[in-house]
Amino acid sequence: MKKLAVWKFASCDGCQLTLLDCEDELLTVAARIEIAHFAEASSVSSPGPYDLSLVEGSISTPEDRERIRHVRRISKHLVTIGACATAGGIQALRETPALLPVVYARPGYIATLDRATPVSAHVPVDFELRGCPIDKRQLLEVIAAFLAGRRPVIPTHSVCVECKARGNPCVLVAHGTPCLGPVTQAGCGALCPAFNRGCFGCFGPMETPNPAALKITVESPWYTERSESAG
Amino acid sequence: MVHRTIRVGGLTRVEGEGALLVRARDGRVNDLQLRIYEPPRFFEALLRGRAFTEPPDITARICGICPVAYQMSACQALESICGVTVDGPLRDLRLLLYYGEWIESHALHIYLLHAPDFLGYPSGIAMARDHRAVVERGLALKKAGNDLVAAVGGRAIHPVNVRLGGFHRLPDLRGLSERLEHALTLALETVDWVSGFDFPDVEHDYRFLALTHPDEYAILSGDLPGFPVDEWPLHITEEQVPHSTALHSRLDGRRGYLTGPLARYNLNFAKLSPRAREAASALGPVCLNPYKSIVVRAIETVHACDESLRILDRYKPPDAPTVPVEPRPGVGHGASEAPRGTLLHRYRIDDDGLIAEADIVPPTAQNQARIEDDLRVLVEPRLGLPVPELTALCERAIRNHDPCISCSAHFLELCLEQ
Numbered sequence: 001m002k003k004l005a006v007w008k009f010a011s012c013d014g015c016q017l018t019l020l021d022c023e024d025e026l027l028t029v030a031a032r033i034e035i036a037h038f039a040e041a042s043s044v045s046s047p048g049p050y051d052l053s054l055v056e057g058s059i060s061t062p063e064d065r066e067r068i069r070h071v072r073r074i075s076k077h078l079v080t081i082g083a084c085a086t087a088g089g090i091q092a093l094r095e096t097p098a099l100l101p102v103v104y105a106r107p108g109y110i111a112t113l114d115r116a117t118p119v120s121a122h123v124p125v126d127f128e129l130r131g132c133p134i135d136k137r138q139l140l141e142v143i144a145a146f147l148a149g150r151r152p153v154i155p156t157h158s159v160c161v162e163c164k165a166r167g168n169p170c171v172l173v174a175h176g177t178p179c180l181g182p183v184t185q186a187g188c189g190a191l192c193p194a195f196n197r198g199c200f201g202c203f204g205p206m207e208t209p210n211p212a213a214l215k216i217t218v219e220s221p222w223y224t225e226r227s228e229s230a231g
Numbered sequence: 232m233v234h235r236t237i238r239v240g241g242l243t244r245v246e247g248e249g250a251l252l253v254r255a256r257d258g259r260v261n262d263l264q265l266r267i268y269e270p271p272r273f274f275e276a277l278l279r280g281r282a283f284t285e286p287p288d289i290t291a292r293i294c295g296i297c298p299v300a301y302q303m304s305a306c307q308a309l310e311s312i313c314g315v316t317v318d319g320p321l322r323d324l325r326l327l328l329y330y331g332e333w334i335e336s337h338a339l340h341i342y343l344l345h346a347p348d349f350l351g352y353p354s355g356i357a358m359a360r361d362h363r364a365v366v367e368r369g370l371a372l373k374k375a376g377n378d379l380v381a382a383v384g385g386r387a388i389h390p391v392n393v394r395l396g397g398f399h400r401l402p403d404l405r406g407l408s409e410r411l412e413h414a415l416t417l418a419l420e421t422v423d424w425v426s427g428f429d430f431p432d433v434e435h436d437y438r439f440l441a442l443t444h445p446d447e448y449a450i451l452s453g454d455l456p457g458f459p460v461d462e463w464p465l466h467i468t469e470e471q472v473p474h475s476t477a478l479h480s481r482l483d484g485r486r487g488y489l490t491g492p493l494a495r496y497n498l499n500f501a502k503l504s505p506r507a508r509e510a511a512s513a514l515g516p517v518c519l520n521p522y523k524s525i526v527v528r529a530i531e532t533v534h535a536c537d538e539s540l541r542i543l544d545r546y547k548p549p550d551a552p553t554v555p556v557e558p559r560p561g562v563g564h565g566a567s568e569a570p571r572g573t574l575l576h577r578y579r580i581d582d583d584g585l586i587a588e589a590d591i592v593p594p595t596a597q598n599q600a601r602i603e604d605d606l607r608v609l610v611e612p613r614l615g616l617p618v619p620e621l622t623a624l625c626e627r628a629i630r631n632h633d634p635c636i637s638c639s640a641h642f643l644e645l646c647l648e649q
Contacts, residue, residue: 010272011295012292012293012294012295012298013294013295013296013635014292014294014295014296014298014388014389015295017295017296017339017388018388020339020343021373021377021387021388023370023371023373023374023377024370024374026356026370027356027359027363027366027367027370030356030359035354035356038354041343041344041354041355041356042353042354042356042357043347043353043354043623043626044353044354044357060272089292090272090274090277090289090292091272091273091274091277093277116272132292132389133295133386133388133389188386191385191386191391192385192391194385194400195385195391195392195398195399195400196399196400196552197391197394197399200288202389
């Protein structure tokens with residue numbers, strides 16, 4: 001049986017939890033691929049090499065920079081799961097040297113890199129699964145595709161496509177709510193617009209986004225008018 | 232003279248990353264450190280300068296297992312600055328969302344992380360080979376919790392529907408009662424199942440911290456023992472200690488208090504729902520055995536299902552999904568009961584409606600010193616045991632407290648003294 005490993009770097013655990021959140025499919029997945037290393041879920045770890053490594057989290061310490069290289073060496077395929085591993089995640093907002101004294105009284109005890117960076121800044125990545133958190137159907141598609149030896153079928157179009165398919169009114173055009181949907185990759189099912197709020201881009205940029213057009217829209221007089229009347 | 236050093240590198244079946252170091256000499260434990268090597272993510276610092284409306288979405292990302300706890304503590308702290316109280320059906324929706332998180336998180340811990348210790352398996356998945364129906368029951372219960380979070384919050388992890396003042400949209404709650412009736416049955420079966428486990432005969436003289444509320448088994452709001460929530464920074468302090476790897480919390484100057492299910496159960500037993508109290512009749516109102524926390528979690532899951540059903544029964548949709556919240560300069564505090572313990576937030580909003588200061592004390596930071604005390608008592612008389620056996624015992628004792636290390640917003644990655 002092929003071997004699956006799950007690794008964690010700087011992250012919230014939410015993306016690896018998504019695997020355990022596949023309540024209806026978890027035992028089926030476990031029957032098709034050996035979950036050989038998954039520290040959050042199992043106290044035994046069978047040694048590598050692994051056929052598929054799912055990596056959560058961004059790289060932010062000198063130790064982790066070495067560890068991700070090790071993970072790459074013992075993994076035939078390496079797939080990043082979620083915004084942290086794929087793009088750096090929310091902690092990539094930081095500029096560490098300036099922030100350290102804000103949180104810690106004695107910053108000298110802390111070993112950390114200047115920035116939190118995506119896995120692809122350190123090692124080659126075979127596939128990047130987007131989302132904060134990832135979508136569980138997309139995770140199952142990635143694992144199934146890997147087992148079948150094909151590329152995962154993950155759409156790279158914008159959230160707008162999902163919004164139209166779902167029949168949501170456009171929050172940007174109808175309510176004047178700022179929305180990153182036009183430039184953000186689909187995958188969430190247009191969740192935020194369905195809840196009357198603008199997309200905040202947690203799946204990252206779509207393939208060939210056009211942010212300039214979005215900028216023209218939100219600066220146009222009709223948009224400003226709607227935005228103000230909506231309060 | 233016998234020196235012994237035990238290292239448990241890479242704790243498993245806990246959320247996040249940690250390790251344990253024990254140094255012993257002549258049968259005495261000289262040093263015991265629960266090491267947290269979760270990389271720091273600097274949330275409190277990166278919140279500075281952001282809009283006062285942003286902390287619920289940002290702090291949710293501290294923990295994928297209990298994002299709702301972060302959203303609720305953040306909302307209440309910021310609303311208190313702005314002079315807004317969210318009550319009636321909107322508060323009921325918050326409770327529903329939070330109960331969903333309790334059900335999901337407790338089912339995860341009971342079935343996939345903790346029960347394998349009692350039955351001798353390395354994981355819930357391995358346990359399923361011999362006990363498939365039991366694990367499927369656990370997954371169904373967990374799913375019911377996730378469904379509740381998704382119905383109210385939009386999705387199970389990092390819900391999108393929460394905002395200051397309430398919600399972005401009123402949720403559609405149709406069909407939830409039937410699912411929760413079923414979940415309640417599963418939760419009651421869970422109490423029976425875990426009550427039959429073989430428990431080590433241990434009791435600790437814990438000092439407990441949990442919210443208490445006059446009418447509720449406190450989860451969303453209340454007072455802390457002896458002081459109101461907005462005084463928490465006067466009573467709970469954190470220190471960065473050089474010989475340890477994490478901030479240690481002190482309560483009124485003393486280290487080693489416990490927050491979480493055992494604290495809530497012992498302080499608030501009388502406020503459990505009728506079905507939960509009935510399910511707790513065998514355990515009784517006092518539980519000081521940390522291994523029995525699995526029973527307490529099961530009872531709390533019954534409570535969460537029972538209370539959710541009561542809310543669904545009385546819920547009448549309000550006119551609007553949110554009450555308006557305008558920024559005001561000032562300082563505010565919030566506390567709520569994450570599945571693994573009290574989660575404290577404090578913010579200062581400046582004159583421009585931006586976050587000037589943020590301070591977050593997660594439950595695992597508070598419990599860390601107490602977990603080390605549990606371990607010291609466990610390890611000292613058993614120093615002669617073979618290392619793998621002692622290691623397994625230590626891991627088990629840590630898991631009793633369901634530490635969520637990734638929610639350690641500011642646990643330290645320390646340059647260790649060697």
